[in-house]
Amino acid sequence: MAQIRETATARIMREINRAAVLDFIRRHSPVARSEIAEQLHVSLPTAMRVVEDLLGEELVRYCGSSPSTGGRPRPLIEYNGSAHAVIGIDLGGSHTFGTVADLFGKVQCELDVARQNGDAQANLQSLFEVIQQLLDAPRPTGQRVRGIGIGVPGFTLSPEGIVTWVPSLGWRNLPLKAILHERFGLPVFVENDVNLAALGEWGFGAGREVRDLVCINIGTGIGAGVIIDGALHRGYRQSAGEIGYILPGLNYLNCPVTKYGALESQASGLGIARRGMQALADLGRPVTGDLSAEDVFSAARSGEDWAAAVVAETVDYLALAIANVTAIFDPEVIILGGGVAGSADLLIDPIRSRIRGCTPFDPALVASPLGQRAAVMGAIMLVLTGTTESLVLRRLR
Amino acid sequence: MAQIRETATARIMREINRAAVLDFIRRHSPVARSEIAEQLHVSLPTAMRVVEDLLGEELVRYCGSSPSTGGRPRPLIEYNGSAHAVIGIDLGGSHTFGTVADLFGKVQCELDVARQNGDAQANLQSLFEVIQQLLDAPRPTGQRVRGIGIGVPGFTLSPEGIVTWVPSLGWRNLPLKAILHERFGLPVFVENDVNLAALGEWGFGAGREVRDLVCINIGTGIGAGVIIDGALHRGYRQSAGEIGYILPGLNYLNCPVTKYGALESQASGLGIARRGMQALADLGRPVTGDLSAEDVFSAARSGEDWAAAVVAETVDYLALAIANVTAIFDPEVIILGGGVAGSADLLIDPIRSRIRGCTPFDPALVASPLGQRAAVMGAIMLVLTGTTESLVLRRLR
DNA sequence: ATGCTTACTTACAACCAGTTAGTAAGTAAC
DNA sequence: GTTACTTACTAACTGGTTGTAAGTAAGCAT
Numbered sequence: 047m048a049q050i051r052e053t054a055t056a057r058i059m060r061e062i063n064r065a066a067v068l069d070f071i072r073r074h075s076p077v078a079r080s081e082i083a084e085q086l087h088v089s090l091p092t093a094m095r096v097v098e099d100l101l102g103e104e105l106v107r108y109c110g111s112s113p114s115t116g117g118r119p120r121p122l123i124e125y126n127g128s129a130h131a132v133i134g135i136d137l138g139g140s141h142t143f144g145t146v147a148d149l150f151g152k153v154q155c156e157l158d159v160a161r162q163n164g165d166a167q168a169n170l171q172s173l174f175e176v177i178q179q180l181l182d183a184p185r186p187t188g189q190r191v192r193g194i195g196i197g198v199p200g201f202t203l204s205p206e207g208i209v210t211w212v213p214s215l216g217w218r219n220l221p222l223k224a225i226l227h228e229r230f231g232l233p234v235f236v237e238n239d240v241n242l243a244a245l246g247e248w249g250f251g252a253g254r255e256v257r258d259l260v261c262i263n264i265g266t267g268i269g270a271g272v273i274i275d276g277a278l279h280r281g282y283r284q285s286a287g288e289i290g291y292i293l294p295g296l297n298y299l300n301c302p303v304t305k306y307g308a309l310e311s312q313a314s315g316l317g318i319a320r321r322g323m324q325a326l327a328d329l330g331r332p333v334t335g336d337l338s339a340e341d342v343f344s345a346a347r348s349g350e351d352w353a354a355a356v357v358a359e360t361v362d363y364l365a366l367a368i369a370n371v372t373a374i375f376d377p378e379v380i381i382l383g384g385g386v387a388g389s390a391d392l393l394i395d396p397i398r399s400r401i402r403g404c405t406p407f408d409p410a411l412v413a414s415p416l417g418q419r420a421a422v423m424g425a426i427m428l429v430l431t432g433t434t435e436s437l438v439l440r441r442l443r
Numbered sequence: 444m445a446q447i448r449e450t451a452t453a454r455i456m457r458e459i460n461r462a463a464v465l466d467f468i469r470r471h472s473p474v475a476r477s478e479i480a481e482q483l484h485v486s487l488p489t490a491m492r493v494v495e496d497l498l499g500e501e502l503v504r505y506c507g508s509s510p511s512t513g514g515r516p517r518p519l520i521e522y523n524g525s526a527h528a529v530i531g532i533d534l535g536g537s538h539t540f541g542t543v544a545d546l547f548g549k550v551q552c553e554l555d556v557a558r559q560n561g562d563a564q565a566n567l568q569s570l571f572e573v574i575q576q577l578l579d580a581p582r583p584t585g586q587r588v589r590g591i592g593i594g595v596p597g598f599t600l601s602p603e604g605i606v607t608w609v610p611s612l613g614w615r616n617l618p619l620k621a622i623l624h625e626r627f628g629l630p631v632f633v634e635n636d637v638n639l640a641a642l643g644e645w646g647f648g649a650g651r652e653v654r655d656l657v658c659i660n661i662g663t664g665i666g667a668g669v670i671i672d673g674a675l676h677r678g679y680r681q682s683a684g685e686i687g688y689i690l691p692g693l694n695y696l697n698c699p700v701t702k703y704g705a706l707e708s709q710a711s712g713l714g715i716a717r718r719g720m721q722a723l724a725d726l727g728r729p730v731t732g733d734l735s736a737e738d739v740f741s742a743a744r745s746g747e748d749w750a751a752a753v754v755a756e757t758v759d760y761l762a763l764a765i766a767n768v769t770a771i772f773d774p775e776v777i778i779l780g781g782g783v784a785g786s787a788d789l790l791i792d793p794i795r796s797r798i799r800g801c802t803p804f805d806p807a808l809v810a811s812p813l814g815q816r817a818a819v820m821g822a823i824m825l826v827l828t829g830t831t832e833s834l835v836l837r838r839l840r
Numbered sequence: 841a842t843g844c845t846t847a848c849t850t851a852c853a854a855c856c857a858g859t860t861a862g863t864a865a866g867t868a869a870c
Numbered sequence: 871g872t873t874a875c876t877t878a879c880t881a882a883c884t885g886g887t888t889g890t891a892a893g894t895a896a897g898c899a900t
Binding site: 451452476487488491511512515516517518 | 844845846847848849850855856857858
């Protein structure tokens, strides 16, 4: 016997309106308060009161006036992103990428440390060190750190901040939020790295003006973050967006997956590299040592046939996955990110033309403008929205 | 410059709480008010006030008391579904299925009329007649009709009640809601039939205790309704859940679809029939006249090899689709409905075993308990929730 | 009857959004 | 420079909501 629909209180109502106003200012600043009231369909006093609060928190500030249109000119309000900093960490498979950025998403300090994955404790220790280093970096005077956002390549219980399982780091049921909060005394938010990248794209990247999006991340594996109504959709078992497990053909049905899903065994960075090596071996040119997906793409760029064929196959796999996402979900935009998306120029257009006509509507497919920084930008969004009640009002249409 | 996040007012807050309380009573009646307050985390006076309203609308009523636990016994409140009726219409490809049901989902009058599809105007006229017949059917004394819900096999703009495009009926940009409201003077709700079936399953069928579900409908074509947080997810272009367009293999990439999507050209009722006829032809036993999907299933039941093979193929296609839905959405439950789901006994278990191990988690797959009535049950949910503000409060987790 | 337990009622406080009327701060015309 | 006008903002108030807390009612046990 549990509730299915949520209930509301006056405080929640205020939080909802606060979030709406802040989000609006962030996306449209500088902007006048009367404009906010009009666009968000709230009364002017309400807009005034909320902005007053935000001014108090220094999340927004005055910035001059708009020229008069015949009457008293409107003071403009702008997002005061530079007054606050966020520590954003993206724990990749072999690297830890950390930044200090302000709430505009402007990166003030960047750290990319290779990590020889040790045991769980050693990896945690190395995370401590990275965070400490970032905290020690010089900041503009008066700028305060508002929180720490961490993206991990694995499963998390997000509001609780517990890392359920991250194979590459050896973390199982690690209460990371509590540990870091204890140590650094700051608000901490823990989230799956792919979800975090999706949030980043929604806040700062290709999904800024959008309610729903899917952000596909192609790196060692393949995963996607799903955003609905400006908030993550995590799924019943926290595994929505696990598109690496899409089956690209009936023949994949009887192969229980071990470590990697069917799609990602073919189209991920690892899959591309593997098929590249196979292609070379078939030509009687076996590779000694390692071949990377990057190598395959650059060989394709310089016109080598075997590589072009591997890329074409990759395009097929991704086109199928994107067509399926479109058919099932119909998001406003689909964003291609992750390491392999660095070669988006070789992928996007071919994928588009492969899909054309196969789905009711052609998907809006774009390459991630944020690239490697998507996840740390997501950390900013987490900190920004995470300080408020975690509720979203959804209008049905 | 548009808003992305919605704003709230006191009235909306009340509507949200009203909907939550009504939904709770509907699912758990009879129930005491103090229990409602406790379970929904609202104060007792709030629960009292909301229930008072609902009593006034006769949506709930008193029904005795629970035995005392030492103090004053609790009067129990129950859902008063039998006091109100809803006209639910499912406009199928060749039949119009209409019901009068009460808010419990108890069908009081059922009408299934074959329709020789004429022009748009004739089809509309025939709809008028069905509705009038249903309205004229005898009802329990005091029972009032609260609204009309219509499911159409095509695209709709739901809140506006405009039918964008329904090929089988020849309707294009038809303001059905306005037309029916004008004629019958009742609240009217228009929705895609598959979405309506999903709502029905959520309210009365296999998705009663669930926040997220996908309801797959296999009939002439294949489509799915997607429910997130107890409300339909329609997608940016109103085409979420169009899983008939899922690509079941790379070889489908270069075939622009005409009328049917790739998956549904194979696994829908029509696709099954077509493959059945092909199988027989290959055996040198060409069919004169028509073969239906039903025929294929019954042949499979009586042990004919060709039919078993066709069914096995169908299982493969559906298993792939369901695996992909699971990977992308991770719904709490996936429901198989529509005409072909009448043969769910031949499908569900084989699909389950084909998927096993291919996705991070095995999907919870069930056959529709509502069958043909799913859509008209959805009409009830539309009328029930449609009288309130169309907003849902979504808690993030 | 008395006391106890539980359910409910009432009154009130706190909070929030909307309305309305008034004030402030500009521009434009004369 | 004065006046009229326009626009932006403020303040006070209304209406609606939830929550708290104290008091009342209803049944049960002794």
